[in-house]
Amino acid sequence: MxxxxxxxxxxxxxxxxxxxxxxxxxxxxxxxxxxxxxxxxxxxxxxxxxxxxxxxxxxxxxxxxxxxxxxxxxxxxxxxxxxxxxxxxxxxxxxxxxxxxxxxxxxxxxxxxxxxxxxxxxxxxxxxxxxxxxxxxxxxSSDSEDLLEELVCCLMQLITDIPLFLFSLLSKKHNKVLEQATQSLRGSLSSSDVPLPDYAQDLNVIEEVIRMMLEIINSCLTNSLHHNPNLVYALLYKRDLFEQFRTHPSFQDIMQNIDLVITFFSSRLLQAGAELSVERVLEIIKQGVVALPKDRLKKFPELKFKYVEEEQPEEFFIPYVWSLVYNSAVGLRWNPQDIQLFTVDSD
Known part of the structure; x- marks a missing residue:
């Protein structure tokens, strides 16, 4: 190297x-x-x-x-x-x-x-x-554990933008399917013999997933904004992603809080001047979290998820997660003879 x-x-x-x-x-x-x-x-x-x-x-x-x-x-x-x-x-x-x-x-x-x-x-x-x-x-020393913990936390922060990246992909997919549906509809006007693909179903599925992601983002903002300065940073950095959904009838209600947060913190950054470092932007965001009146954020029904957990879930999940690492991590090589937690496929 x-x-x-x-x-x-x-x-x-x-x-x-x-x-x-x-x-x-x-x-x-x-x-x-x-x-x-x-x-x-x-x-x-x-x-x-x-x-x-x-x-x-x-x-x-x-x-x-x-x-x-x-x-x-x-x-x-x-x-x-x-x-x-x-x-x-x-x-x-x-x-x-x-x-x-x-x-x-x-x-x-x-x-x-x-x-x-x-x-x-x-x-x-x-x-x-x-x-x-x-x-x-x-x-x-416990310092070794602290360094490991800091490394893990850092990696978690790095993937903060990944949900917005997935959201970006969904937005592009939504626009593409919508464009295909429009072109298909125009084509049907000139030829009634060609069957139309069911774009409506595809759009419905994509919009359901988009709304679910917007609800999760909204829940983070309304219930734990002070714990999510990096999320606010990502929203500001990717604000253009949300433009098309502000007037969309399926997302107008859930976009209110996201739009409010983007507008509020954008204003504070403008007041702070240009050429701000990442650290300074995060500092302004943390200060703004305290200044933002909580009653300005519209409350939505709390998101609840139910699942059934076995008495000793680690007996399933630890071997399962390691099997995913073994089978899916293309760039990592593990010696099959050392695998004891799960059965290695013969192929």
Whole structure:
């Protein structure tokens, strides 16, 4: 890895990887990380690709396993990733592709190492690799758990925009089906012999899903706005998605609160001036949450979901989730002989 490495075959002798896995402790502020993360070979897209990667990095992994509890370099890499994620939105807006590319590479290395460590270590041994401090052998600090928790929380924040991304896809699908229905109707006027596709049913299904997503967003805003500054940020960033639904008869009622929130916080951002950083925008949003009168948000019936849970649901869900990881994660390779939680398909 590094700016001079673009082939998996080069990895065993790569100087950047040797330094990362060696005996020298690296600060998260070290310029070294820019060099390490500037690699360009494609990420594995199959189990076979990942097997080649694992075989090429055996010596590096062994060195890291031996030295990392003392150097804390894996923890430093995670901190580098965490600091970079704070600037991802700005980088996307500015089309800073190099920054995004390096952040992606950091996450790839972290995911790859975690996968390997999970396969080869106990939980106690794994925790030793997430913090560095003077400690007695076999002990670990709660800081390691804090770093893991921060990493998980960061990844959860990164996917905050995913529901809006799915909403964007639904909006495009809705517009496409509506356009097809319109064209089909026009065509039927000139030819009565051609049967019309049932676009009305497709539109009905799509609109039901769109309304459900709008109801979930609305519930987050009306019941826990103060816990969702990132959602407000995403709504402001993707405000154009909601334009077409403001006057749609199926969504007018549920759009009132969303429209109010977008308008309210947009006004506060305009008052704050231009060229605001992500941190400043989030700060303004958090201040605005306190200032927004709660009675201005229209109350809707509380969303309720019912499900039946077995006495020990983990007996089903843990093997099931791991089976999904094993069968669906194309870029992750797991040794079938080590699988004990579920039965591996013979094919």
């Amino acid at each position: 590094g700016s001079n490495s673009s082939r998996i075959g080069d990895l065993p002798g790569n100087e950047h990887l040797k330094k990362f896995s060696g005996t020298e402790s690296l600060s998260e502020n070290d310029p070294f990380w820019n060099q390490l993360l500037s690699f360009s070979f494609p990420a594995p897209t199959s189990s076979a690709d990942l097997k080649l990667l694992e075989e090429a990095t055996v010596s590096v992994r062994r060195s890291l396993v031996e030295n990392n509890p003392r150097t804390g370099n894996l923890g430093a890499l995670i901190k580098v990733f965490l600091s970079r994620t704070k600037e991802l939105k700005v980088s996307a807006e500015c089309q800073n592709h190099i920054f995004i590319w390096q952040t992606h590479n950091a996450l790839f290395i972290i995911c790859y190492l975690l996968k390997v460590f999970i396969c080869e270590m106990s939980e106690e041994e794994l925790l030793l690799h997430f913090t560095y401090e003077e400690k007695s052998p076999g002990s670990y």
